[in-house]
Amino acid sequence: MHDPHPPQPAAAGTAPLPATVLPAAEHAALRRALELAARGPADTPNPQVGCVLLAPDGTTLGEGHHRGAGTPHAEADALADAAARGHDPRGGTAVVTLEPCRHTGRTGPCARALREAGVARVVFALPDPGAAEGGGGAELAAAGIDVAGGPAAVGEELAESALDLIGPWYARAARPAVHVILKTATTLDGRVAAADGTSRWITGPAAREHAHRVRAGVDAIVVGTGTVRADDPALTARPAGAVAGPQPLRVAVGRRPVPATARIRGSDGRFLQATTHDPALVIAHLAARGVRRAVLEGGPRLGTAFLRAGAVDELHAYLAPVHLGAGAAAVGDLGVTTIDGALRWRTVHVDPLGEDVLLVARPA
Numbered sequence: 001m002h003d004p005h006p007p008q009p010a011a012a013g014t015a016p017l018p019a020t021v022l023p024a025a026e027h028a029a030l031r032r033a034l035e036l037a038a039r040g041p042a043d044t045p046n047p048q049v050g051c052v053l054l055a056p057d058g059t060t061l062g063e064g065h066h067r068g069a070g071t072p073h074a075e076a077d078a079l080a081d082a083a084a085r086g087h088d089p090r091g092g093t094a095v096v097t098l099e100p101c102r103h104t105g106r107t108g109p110c111a112r113a114l115r116e117a118g119v120a121r122v123v124f125a126l127p128d129p130g131a132a133e134g135g136g137g138a139e140l141a142a143a144g145i146d147v148a149g150g151p152a153a154v155g156e157e158l159a160e161s162a163l164d165l166i167g168p169w170y171a172r173a174a175r176p177a178v179h180v181i182l183k184t185a186t187t188l189d190g191r192v193a194a195a196d197g198t199s200r201w202i203t204g205p206a207a208r209e210h211a212h213r214v215r216a217g218v219d220a221i222v223v224g225t226g227t228v229r230a231d232d233p234a235l236t237a238r239p240a241g242a243v244a245g246p247q248p249l250r251v252a253v254g255r256r257p258v259p260a261t262a263r264i265r266g267s268d269g270r271f272l273q274a275t276t277h278d279p280a281l282v283i284a285h286l287a288a289r290g291v292r293r294a295v296l297e298g299g300p301r302l303g304t305a306f307l308r309a310g311a312v313d314e315l316h317a318y319l320a321p322v323h324l325g326a327g328a329a330a331v332g333d334l335g336v337t338t339i340d341g342a343l344r345w346r347t348v349h350v351d352p353l354g355e356d357v358l359l360v361a362r363p364a
């Protein structure tokens with residue numbers, strides 16, 4: 001298991017996957033593809049992408065990168081380079097920093113170009129989260145091509161490097177692909193903890209059971225490092241009567257190290273720390289790992305950051321008939337100074353849960 005990375009300006013995260021899970025030639029080719037990608041223009045509507053074509057013996061057949069909107073994608077550029085060098089990519093491996101696209105834009109789908117070129121294997125660092133562009137890996141796999149993509153296939157280190165390179169683009173593409181639920185469990189006076197920081201339990205068993213069912217239906221459960229330190233939550237889905245199965249990814253957000261003994265780490269390898277304060281990059285980290293639904297369980301500082309960023313798609317507000325009178329509020333400063341600026345939500349439904357009430361709402 002990796003230790004948390006030190007603070008970094010861009011996306012950074014840790015996970016328990018081994019640093020290298022690819023054959024050495026493909027690992028080196030992906031490193032090279034990242035160098036090539038960096039040659040493309042940054043901060044344009046298109047991502048920087050690099051591609052290396054390998055022969056079955058691991059030698060390089062061609063290299064390419066994307067040079068900006070309207071120019072060939074990295075895969076097409078590498079295929080053209082291989083052709084110019086007189087190399088045939090049939091039976092070889094395409095190593096790409098981003099999942100090949102399947103859409104027909106100005107330059108044609110890369111997944112089809114690789115299929116038609118006869119490559120036998122495709123390796124990519126990051127899945128493409130875009131609704132239109134994603135899915136090239138699945139298309140290639142359906143055509144019988146060996147596909148290895150994403151952090152689990154290429155290792156965290158290379159996936160993180162790819163995300164560092166195109167973090168802002170990836171975050172923009174990922175935002176619509178990840179549904180974020182913000183869960184709060186509050187007193188009638190909107191507090192999530194008592195003055196001494198204790199918060200177990202504000203709500204009763206029926207509300208907690210409901211929250212476990214929600215956890216069981218998402219791909220990731222996310223909290224800030226403050227909550228990890230204050231509550232040491234296990235963050236597992238434990239609904240009554242459930243048969244044990246794979247757990248959602250457990251995600252800690254923040255730069256302070258998560259203690260080695262913290263329960264959130266678990267023992268199943270389903271733990272990630274995103275050492276960023278940017279909700280968009282948190283979502284990018286989630287999307288890179290295939291997360292499509294996530295529940296954000298606080299605490300107040302992380303929840304507030306997501307609300308301020310407009311990065312919440314659904315609220316689950318559990319309200320308990322309790323007063324505390326002091327202690328942390330569920331939500332901090334949102335920059336709202338007058339009632340006209342209030343962040344308003346549309347109530348979808350209200351459920352009584354034992355003594356408590358659940359309000360589910362979506363952006364108005």
Ligand SMILES: NC(=O)c1ccc[n+]([C@@H]2O[C@H](COP(=O)([O-])OP(=O)(O)OC[C@H]3O[C@@H](n4cnc5c(N)ncnc54)[C@H](OP(=O)(O)O)[C@@H]3O)[C@@H](O)[C@H]2O)c1
Binds near residue numbers: 305
């Ligand atoms: N009742 C409930 O529903 C509920 C739920 C959760 C927590 N709680 C309670 O909330 C309290 C903890 O509150 P908290 O606000 O400290 O917890 P938090 O929001 O879980 O953690 C705060 C930490 O999140 C990190 N972070 C990530 N993005 C951030 C951003 N954009 N802005 C600021 N910080 C960001 C920072 O970590 P680094 O400093 O490491 O970078 C920050 O210190 C505990 O008492 C806990 O029991 C209650």
